[in-house]
Amino acid sequence: MKKFDRVIVFDTTLRDGEQSPGASLNIEEKLLAARQLAELGVDVIEAGFPVSSPGDFEAVKTVAKEIRGPEICGLARAIKGDIDACWNAVKHAKRPRIHTFIATSDLHMEEKLHMTRQQVMDRAVDCVRYAAKLTSNVEFSAEDAVRSDFNYLCQIVESVIDAGATTVNIPDTVGYSIPSEWGEKIRQLILRVPNIKKAVVSVHCHNDLGLGVANSLAAVQNGARQVECTVNGIGERAGNASLEEIVMSLRTRKDLLV
Numbered sequence: 001m002k003k004f005d006r007v008i009v010f011d012t013t014l015r016d017g018e019q020s021p022g023a024s025l026n027i028e029e030k031l032l033a034a035r036q037l038a039e040l041g042v043d044v045i046e047a048g049f050p051v052s053s054p055g056d057f058e059a060v061k062t063v064a065k066e067i068r069g070p071e072i073c074g075l076a077r078a079i080k081g082d083i084d085a086c087w088n089a090v091k092h093a094k095r096p097r098i099h100t101f102i103a104t105s106d107l108h109m110e111e112k113l114h115m116t117r118q119q120v121m122d123r124a125v126d127c128v129r130y131a132a133k134l135t136s137n138v139e140f141s142a143e144d145a146v147r148s149d150f151n152y153l154c155q156i157v158e159s160v161i162d163a164g165a166t167t168v169n170i171p172d173t174v175g176y177s178i179p180s181e182w183g184e185k186i187r188q189l190i191l192r193v194p195n196i197k198k199a200v201v202s203v204h205c206h207n208d209l210g211l212g213v214a215n216s217l218a219a220v221q222n223g224a225r226q227v228e229c230t231v232n233g234i235g236e237r238a239g240n241a242s243l244e245e246i247v248m249s250l251r252t253r254k255d256l257l258v
């Protein structure tokens, strides 16, 4: 099977899942959950957001040291200090991954980041290049991709792949899409970005309209090869696509889905 012909299961229960109310986990709890995820056979465990607190840094580092099998990933804003913290935590893993992100919708760039499109583009490229010097396994997320200008989204995806991103994640951050629209967006992105074959296309679908799994599957049918998900679909607000529903759909309907 060719590298991009399988769907990579990226579990973010320990990062996005932990952002659901009351779900905060200590180091021992994260380690226990990570062991079970490794046992389940997920491909990637996003273990946390190392710069967010000393406790989370230690938790990600411990998971990276102890868990064998899945890649161990940490989240980092597109800020060099975040990327350094992330690397110092995940580098103990056999297969570490740095996941860096920045918002690409006009709304978030203006209201949250106070940055122009060009500034965001430059920052994304700089940070991916910086992370790629630390590891060859770099994921970039265009936060709020769903509300981003599509041409701009395609340009930034092309630029970060040139800078060394090996996975490009397209999130429906606010859980706003419906499956036909979301699948078409992924299909168009793959058609438009000339170097897209150098990276794995990933999706991260929130469940505000109850469509997280449906949107993720629509993306897979249109060429996405990584799905981000959580156990029981826990996560911010209404949660994420659920790991077990994604995996069982892919397994049960592999005649249609991949």
Ligand SMILES: [Zn+2]
Binding pocket: 016, 173, 204, 206, 235, 236, 240
């Ligand atoms: Zn999320």
